[in-house]
Amino acid sequence: xxxxxxxxxxLREAPASGRVEAVxxxxxxxxxxxxxxxxxxxxxxxxxxxxxxxxxxxxxxxPEHRAALLAALxxxxxxxxxxxxxxxxxxxGARPLSAATGAPIVGCGPxxxxxxxxxxxxxxxxxAGDADHRPDRELADGERVTGPGWTLxxxxxxxxxxxxxxxxxxxxxxxFSGDHVMAWSTSIxxxxxxxxxxxxxxxxxxxxxxxxxxxPGHGGPVRDxxxxxxxxxxxxxxxxxxxxxxxxxxxxxIPGLVAALYSGLxxxxxxxxxxxxxxxxxxxxxxxxxxxxxxxxxxxxxxxx
Numbered sequence: 343x344x345x346x347x348x349x350x351x352x353l354r355e356a357p358a359s360g361r362v363e364a365v366x367x368x369x370x371x372x373x374x375x376x377x378x379x380x381x382x383x384x385x386x387x388x389x390x391x392x393x394x395x396x397x398x399x400x401x402x403x404x405p406e407h408r409a410a411l412l413a414a415l416x417x418x419x420x421x422x423x424x425x426x427x428x429x430x431x432x433x434x435g436a437r438p439l440s441a442a443t444g445a446p447i448v449g450c451g452p453x454x455x456x457x458x459x460x461x462x463x464x465x466x467x468x469x470a471g472d473a474d475h476r477p478d479r480e481l482a483d484g485e486r487v488t489g490p491g492w493t494l495x496x497x498x499x500x501x502x503x504x505x506x507x508x509x510x511x512x513x514x515x516x517x518f519s520g521d522h523v524m525a526w527s528t529s530i531x532x533x534x535x536x537x538x539x540x541x542x543x544x545x546x547x548x549x550x551x552x553x554x555x556x557x558p559g560h561g562g563p564v565r566d567x568x569x570x571x572x573x574x575x576x577x578x579x580x581x582x583x584x585x586x587x588x589x590x591x592x593x594x595x596i597p598g599l600v601a602a603l604y605s606g607l608x609x610x611x612x613x614x615x616x617x618x619x620x621x622x623x624x625x626x627x628x629x630x631x632x633x634x635x636x637x638x639x640x641x642x643x644x645x646x647x
Contacts, residue, residue: 518557
């Protein structure tokens, strides 16, 4: 089957929050009770190893989740707290967990925009990002964190955020994919927080990797991940084609494009859809396929070059 014939099959099954679940011999999952339209049943926190463990994505600063996490870790030592990216549903919980356990925070660097922030965009960036995140050790692409029986290797996957990392787990041929690839939904790419060009390049990078299962930041596991990633790439390219076709038909604005391309969408998700279209338009302008007067903006008018 060619990539153009492939489509992602999303799995809506939601893991229950508040319960520690062994999802593999070396991985336990605890889902934070912060469910919603953008987080599914909540943020997935993963405990890797036994005895001396790594914690991946402690989630928001949520006392109930932290108490459940510390109870699950009773009698064990946390060697490292890893963070995939600095959205507020993933990283703020790292600081109180570090204070409680003495473990260092490692992984992604401080939050940063994909490009220069314009005007009112600053408020949107501040609302999404954890500006207080400062890891004890920032991991570069390919750097490892190890413990007894586990090895986690940082894989730079910018796009959803520009500091996004995934973590390859060698012992189980798995990937902790953060919000870059999720089984239940496409990832939000919202300028200036993220950018479509790097996101697509990061997806393309995963296609040739050997992992057989992904553990994402929300929802259940991604199985047959190479096929799923090909489907995500095909889905995004189809969305780009749809945008260009609507522009050729005379549509000029992002609200008009969203109305044409996202018929029947949950109204709560319409702002995110507008930002996704905006991300595609920014990328199309950068590649010279679409033009606009001045820099790309949410309220600009666009046309095919």
